Amino acid sequence: MAYTSSLHLSKHLLLPKPHRARPSSSRSPSFVRAARVVDGAPHVNGQSKKAPNGKVQINGAGEKGAVNGHGKKGPGVVNGKTHVNGHDRIHLSVTTGGGGQDGTGLRVAYQGAPGAYSEFAAKTALPGCETVPCRAFADALAAVDRGLVDRAILPVESTMEGTALRNYDLLLRHDLVVAQEINLFVHYCLLAMPGVRATEVRRVISHPMALAHCGRALARLGVDREPVEDTAGAVEMLRSNMMLDTAAIASPRAADLYGLDVLAHGLQDESWNVTRFLLLSKPPSPVAVPVDADAKTSMVVAHRGGSMAVVLKVLSAFSSRNINMSKLEVINNEGGVGEPRPPVMILDTGARGAPTLRAFPHVLYVDCEGAADDPLV
Ligand SMILES: O=C(O)C(=O)Cc1ccccc1
Structure with a gap:
């Protein structure tokens, strides 16, 4: 299995609390x-x-x-x-x-579009850093390996x-x-194109982790779920395709950035949601x-x-x-x-x-x- x-x-x-003395036996298993x-x-x-x-x-x-x-x-x-x-x-x-630490002058690769939680985590950890969006986590890690950026950030x-x-x-x-x-405390919102009402939403798109964290709320709404690369990418997709029957789960910051309406706040099934x-x-x-x-x-x-x-x-x-x-x-x-x-x-x-x-x-x-x-x- x-x-x-x-x-x-x-x-x-x-x-x-560990005593900082050495263990009595130095022959402990290595x-x-x-x-x-x-x-x-x-x-x-x-x-x-x-x-x-x-x-x-x-x-x-x-x-x-x-x-x-x-x-x-x-x-x-x-x-x-x-x-x-x-x-x-x-x-x-x-x-x-x-x-x-001051992140000024550092370039940090993250997976997703601007407004992704990973980008926010990078900016929180290294204020002033320049964030570099990547399509996949693997691309972000490869960018550090190749010296194209100074750091990559990864939710683990x-x-x-x-x-x-x-x-x-x-x-x-x-x-x-x-x-x-x-x-990082992760606070999920349900976002839709301006003017769309919650009752008009048939489908919700987001990063798989966000869909999983909001499973009960989505079941209550009775909507279809579709995973996409990242939360902010989902918002971008709504915006560029003018999707009126679809909502995205993403951060309030992504709503501001892309000019979407927030239909619901705190969509996560548990209030204590830290990544x-x-x-x-x-x-x-x-x-x-x-x-x-x-x-x-x-x-x-x-x-x-x-x-x-x-x-x-x-x-x-x-x-x-x-x-x-x-x-x-x-x-x-x-x-x-x-x-x-x-x-x-x-x-x-x-x-x-x-x-x-x-x-x-x-x-x-x-x-x-x-x-x-x-x-x-
Ligand atoms: O899709 C994002 O915004 C990410 O940064 C990945 C992610 C998704 C959900 C919680 C934390 C990170």
Whole structure:
């Protein structure tokens, strides 16, 4: 069976606050070569006291155990071997830290048309930046890879739907670091051409995530749903095709930008609707994260077998170090009943020779407290 299970753990409901002392046993299982994600308290729409930002690094640590492709061996990594139960594996990590940086002079690629939520997230994270619209998320990441822009922004998780696995998968195919994380309240509106009334709407178009987040409201309206590339693109489509029987789900900002009427505010099924975006850049990270900062490290453990044993090792490695985990997502793409999913392709930058894409059926996404340069992590 192809399945995904995820366990979202509240940061403060887990273990006691980690003691910053080293664990009693230095022989704790070594399972990840960690790079860190540094992150402060929840940062929503730039309002956080401790804005998350810092560095995010994503890359393969090959059998040499290189961290983020720099060949650095973190002191907390007990060994650099890449075997879990004899199975080859790669682990990746992401570091994010405090925000509030001036974005003047920086170009940030995002998926969608002007007025998309991703564009707003970029402008919130890096005020003053120039935003560059792209047709697809993959195009935005490719633009950073090629040096056409300084950063790309990608939604990776939402409180309503959990991890956006497709985007995470995309991330793993690139050698990019996470420069910053931003959590954005997403407020959905129903927009229509001026003069159109709600009773005249037969169809609603938007980004698939927006349609999913407003599922109950749309069912009540009894309208057809049609996914399009992005929320602002949906609005643009209404406008340029003068569609009078169709509405779009998008932001109030998009309504202003394209001159559409707002038929309804707060269309989302849950009032607490926060999306987590990652701001990505080429390595090395443009943001330095002090080890003593409140930090979050994200890592990916990729392996080829013994799935439950790996999960247990990961849990026990965190537990023995008294490190709080804030996310554990287990992806198993082989075995069992149902449609098998393709393996996750990961760019291994630690391997000898040129970076190579490697396929892994089993992947764990882990977020934990602590900075990547903290020996404990
Ligand atoms: O379509 C957009 O506006 C995006 O930026 C993608 C998206 C969609 C819904 C919530 C967050 C991001």
